[in-house]
Amino acid sequence: MKVIIFIFSLIVSFSIPAHAVEFEIIKTHDVTIKYEKGLSGVSNEIGSLIPSLKEETEKRIGLPINFSFDIIIYRDRKTFRRLVNSDMIAAFAIPGQDLIVLDYSQFRHDPLTLKLIVMHEMCHLLLHKNIAWNNLPRWFDEGLSQWVSSGINEIVYPRSTDVLKMAFISGTLLPFSTISEALPPDTADLILSYEQGRSMVDYIEQRYGMDSIKGIISRLSSGAGFHDAVNDELGADFTEIEKKWRRDKGKQQYTWFAYISDHIYLILFFISAFLTIYGFIRLRKRMRDYQDEEIL
DSSP states (O other): OHHHHHHHHHHHHHTSOOSSOOEEEEEETTEEEEEETTOHHHHHHHHHHHHHHHHHHHHHHOSOOOSOEEEEEEOOHHHHHHHHOOSSBSEEEEGGGTEEEEEGGGTTTOHHHHHHHHHHHHHHHHHHHHSOGGGSOHHHHHHHHHHHTTTOOSBOSOTTOOHHHHHHHHTOOOOGGGGSSOOOSSHHHHHHHHHHHHHHHHHHHHHHOHHHHHHHHHHHHTTOOHHHHHHHHHSSOHHHHHHHHHHHHHHHTOSHHHHHHHTHHHHHHHHHHHHHHHHHHHHHHHHHHHHHHHHO
């Protein structure tokens, strides 16, 4: 319900005229790109990339992008911020309107990420064009879209975050059943839900093969529920797969020993820095004590 309300609020926002924002429009390859004045270069570049991005997305998902859609590109962060009321969102898709909205200020120095975020949002449109909302768990929607876009997603946070590793180590993983209808509003849990979705899709691909992902998507697009699609395609109940994911991922890399091993140089740096500061304080204290003795 939270997701539905959130998307509805975005649609309402788009029914309100933008605040003195001047837009220009280009049309290419069944895509209409509406962009703020001054972004013609990047908008034309995105337009030229659409055929290859469609092809890559179709290849991964196994469904055709046989519909037209619109892309709106904002240049100013404050203007975009009024639409989403969140500092964490840099892009979003509204499947009901076949619409992608981008905050260019977050990608202006990283054209590769811009390309991948367009793929990510295209994947959302494609999935919702073919799969009923109630058959597409929210975490699976985000997991697949990140799988297509090499891990890129629409929320702004450090990609080096260890939130998933720490959740494995501390036993604070979110049950997938709790992030099926909506993602959590809490920032840390929201990031964790994205990371878990991506990790689970990667795990299914590694364990069962890429064709198994396409098989699940195909069954979902034919009207099957998520659990039935997984069971029929993988021959295992999703609750069992979730248990195996927790067990296998935990054994592979998400332990305190693995965490320390991954951060050994950083840990040694902090220890060295601490010892240096401690030694300096001790030296200053000795010098003061020595000076006091001389005065006496």
